[in-house]
Amino acid sequence: MKRLYSQTTGTCYLEAVHAQIPKDAVEITEQLYMSVIGDPAPGKVRAHDDNGLPYLIDAPVSPIVVTGSQIDAERDRRIDAGVMFGGVLYQSKTTDRENIAGAAQMAFMAVVGGVQPGNLRWSNPDQDFAWICAENTLVPMDAQTVVEFGRAAALRKSELIYAGRALKDLPEIPENFTDDVWWPA
Structure with missing residues (x-):
């Protein structure tokens, strides 16, 4: 079963399960799915390469606002x-x-x-x-x-x-x- 990922929706789709799959969906490996979507490292957020595949980057640090x-x-x-x-x-x-x-x-x-x-x-x-x-x-x-x-x-x-x-x-x-x-x- 082929797993696809859409950068637009930030969601994965299974070709045999989902009837409507966004046009920007690209094939994603099981290994990439697990490391980026299934079990991402703490403190990381998703970014996307030129092909629309996700990868992890450090989460932006929010400035501390002192009141x-x-x-x-x-x-x-x-x-x-x-x-x-x-x-x-x-x-x-x-x-x-x-x-x-x-x-x-x-x-x-x-x-x-x-x-x-x-x-x-x-x-x-x-x-x-x-x-x-x-x-x-x-x-x-x-x-x-x-x-x-x-x-x-x-x-x-x-x-x-x-x-x-x-x-x-x-x-x-x-x-x-x-x-x-x-x-x-």
């Missing part, structure tokens, strides 16, 4: 990953940032109220003020340091927001948008 929401997710991951201040890493998830901002506001009020640098009892006269860092150790801070800590945390978040915006403004967002090269240190 704005992917940039936002990376930005948010980096915002939540912690903030360095004074050579120490501090947690910076949403509630951490709220706590830092609140402490910085209280510290600013204490500074305006005349608290002197080095005074660790600016928040509570019975206890030195300290912030718990990411390593779970206490870092003593006077009011002026806490104000700067709050400023550093806010600036870090702002830098990451603007870096994400800059990426989204590019004509084509790079596939490696998660690499540190695109984000502030």
Whole structure:
């Protein structure tokens, strides 16, 4: 039984079985049929030679399209990953940032109220003020340091927001948008 292949339809036909066979159908060997149509290699697609016979080529690689929401997710991951201040890493998830901002506001009020640098009892006269860092150790801070800590945390978040915006403004967002090269240190 003769097997025929039509480039136009991309289909095989058996001469004794099919009543209507396209005019461009050409004879195809069993070996070619099996390697190209019956059991093609993964990642390959059909192409055709000048005689209309199929052969396999590498499938075209579709460009990866990065979306704005992917940039936002990376930005948010980096915002939540912690903030360095004074050579120490501090947690910076949403509630951490709220706590830092609140402490910085209280510290600013204490500074305006005349608290002197080095005074660790600016928040509570019975206890030195300290912030718990990411390593779970206490870092003593006077009011002026806490104000700067709050400023550093806010600036870090702002830098990451603007870096994400800059990426989204590019004509084509790079596939490696998660690499540190695109984000502030």
